[in-house]
């Protein structure tokens with residue numbers, strides 16, 4: 127069995143692994159590169175294999191850096207199944223059309239501004255390609271072995287986001303386990319990741335390979351910020367990711383009001399995608415910790431703003447409230463309209479509940495920018511700006527190490543992927559020191575022969 131690293135090698139996006147054996151080919155994840163241009167250009171390069179020659183794709187979870195290249199291979203002739211869990215399929219039905227829409231918008235923008243080398247600039251893929259990919263999605267339950275080409279595989283809970291899975295693949299008595307993205311042991315809503323059984327090889331993510339999550343009580347921290355904002359008579363605006371983060375925030379406010387940690391005030395969700403994902407969360411009770419009645423109560427904590435008219439109405443609001451809106455890094459979406467209205471008033475608070483990528487508007491704000499440009503206009507920032515990195519969906523270094531150490535048998539070797547160079551290499555060293563297993567950070571497009579490695583080990 128041969129394993130090739132077609133993405134997420136020394137970077138956090140573009141997850142794509144190719145497994146080959148006996149003339150059979152599997153892709154594990156089929157993600158889009160995001161971030162700096164140098165990486166995004168890889169999305170335009172053809173895969174080193176014909177999409178028509180792939181037997182099946184095994185999809186760990188719905189995040190675009192794991193699923194967002196599916197429309198390209200579907201357009202280019204892949205007609206096999208994309209195996210995934212039920213919530214992953216349902217999330218892809220929301221996320222892939224949105225990704226196509228963003229690609230089309232980017233191309234349109236490049237054409238209007240005339241800065242594309244290609245005339246006209248073409249989107250990487252369109253809505254039709256996303257629909258072709260969605261047609262390939264095939265649901266498999268957690269824990270069941272299933273055949274695909276010359277291989278068999280199973281998916282196990284990974285925490286992280288709704289439906290996220292680890293992917294274990296076996297061929298001729300040799301097995302490799304892909305962690306996908308691993309969630310936290312103590313996630314407020316999701317079950318902890320299932321530890322490895324007895325795989326010969328493990329491919330582990332390292333997003334937070336050099337980080338330790340703070341031991342802060344999220345309810346107390348959020349309640350304190352909310353109370354302070356209420357006392358000023360202001361609005362608490364939270365730019366949030368629509369998948370996962372928004373639902374965790376709803377749970378936090380539900381608990382804060384239930385435990386009387388702060389005065390109850392209206393909570394609004396102003397993001398069509400967050401609204402759709404919350405509806406999915408409500409009907410996916412088998413896949414998270416909340417019983418049905420509590421889940422309904424959590425979802426009912428908020429009022430949902432659907433139409434552009436309702437959104438405009440909410441933007442005009444100046445009495446105390448919590449507004450959760452996307453995008454999470456304030457790079458686009460409805461949250462920009464709220465920022466425009468709320469940033470200039472010192473009574474308001476803008477809370478970023480997660481990491482802000484360098485170069486984003488969110489990053490400028492948490493670094494203390496006194497003004498930000500929104501829709502071509504310079505907006506003064508007088509509101510309190512806070513970053514609170516307590517709701518991460520990824521395991522930190524101790525979480526990743528304890529997941530590995532819980533394996534029923536030590537693997538022969540661990541491949542560390544899905545991390546920037548420093549976190550990846552830090553985790554590699556800690557795996558060797560603390561877990562006592564050889565580890566390496568593979569290179570982009572590197573191929574390893576797992577069977578030969580097996581004999582040598």
Ligand SMILES: [Zn+2]
Pocket residue numbers: 187189286307
């Ligand atoms: Zn993810």
